[in-house]
Amino acid sequence: MEIKMQRYKHCDLLAIKGKVDSYTAPELSDAIEKINNDGRFKIVIDMAELEYMSSAGFRALLVGQRNCKRYNRGEIVLARVPKKIMEALELTGFTPLFKIFDDVTAAVGYF
Amino acid sequence: MRTLIIPARFDQLDAIRRFAVQAAADAGLDEKGLCAVEMAVDEACSNIIEHAYRGISNGQIECTCESDATSFTVILRDRGRPFDILQVPEPDLKASLKKRKVGGLGIYLMRQLMDVVRYENLGDMGNVLTLIKYLKSAE
Numbered sequence: 001m002e003i004k005m006q007r008y009k010h011c012d013l014l015a016i017k018g019k020v021d022s023y024t025a026p027e028l029s030d031a032i033e034k035i036n037n038d039g040r041f042k043i044v045i046d047m048a049e050l051e052y053m054s055s056a057g058f059r060a061l062l063v064g065q066r067n068c069k070r071y072n073r074g075e076i077v078l079a080r081v082p083k084k085i086m087e088a089l090e091l092t093g094f095t096p097l098f099k100i101f102d103d104v105t106a107a108v109g110y111f
Numbered sequence: 112m113r114t115l116i117i118p119a120r121f122d123q124l125d126a127i128r129r130f131a132v133q134a135a136a137d138a139g140l141d142e143k144g145l146c147a148v149e150m151a152v153d154e155a156c157s158n159i160i161e162h163a164y165r166g167i168s169n170g171q172i173e174c175t176c177e178s179d180a181t182s183f184t185v186i187l188r189d190r191g192r193p194f195d196i197l198q199v200p201e202p203d204l205k206a207s208l209k210k211r212k213v214g215g216l217g218i219y220l221m222r223q224l225m226d227v228v229r230y231e232n233l234g235d236m237g238n239v240l241t242l243i244k245y246l247k248s249a250e
Contacts, residue, residue, distance in 0.1 A: 021128075022157040023121035052128075054153045055217035066208055084146045091223050092216055093204030 041074025
């Protein structure tokens with residue numbers, strides 16, 4: 001798995017590439033935490049190049065979302081979610097917990 | 112029938128997913144079926160590593176895949192402590208963000224994605240988890 005971070009004025013963009021499972025999910029949690037440690041809680045996660053995500057990845061997203069939304073200080077939103085990952089998110093009831101955008105520009109513009 | 116034995120470590124999950132997906136593809140599962148097998152095998156093995164082999168560093172998982180005209184079967188064997196995933200309560204998928212539990216999701220996914228999930232405890236011989244996906248044409 002590879003994560004690219006990009007800082008915008010009003011939010012941070014995380015682009016995840018590859019596979020997120022129990023082995024690699026801690027890297028995703030670390031990346032979100034790193035942004036939070038800078039006092040920033042508005043995050044766009046671009047999933048266009050994400051090939052696979054297990055429930056370990058969903059947990060990392062859930063914990064991250066909870067932390068970002070605390071005190072209404074921010075939020076994690078998802079962009080360009082691949083179809084098979086969207087299906088798994090739907091199956092686990094995760095879709096109501098995240099705003100989902102078809103493109104990154106709209107997601108960044110949301111903040 | 113083919114079998115793969117791997118060390119029970121998270122860094123082996125990719126290898127076991129690839130093995131099972133290849134066997135499922137050869138058995139004739141469609142794209143959706145392959146995604147189901149990929150996730151179910153991952154979630155099952157993650158649970159074995161995390162729970163059955165908790166605190167045990169040299170465990171192994173044996174993965175056997177077999178198929179016939181109507182179904183594709185994955186059998187996962189480990190020698191860890193008993194861990195009956197079917198006893199894990201279903202997560203509340205409608206809970207608010209604050210109340211949402213982080214556990215139990217993987218097992219829930221596994222049960223949703225596969226047609227049959229069966230657990231057996233063999234005492235000293237460890238645990239056997241059987242996952243079955245029916246072939247679409249046979250449904």
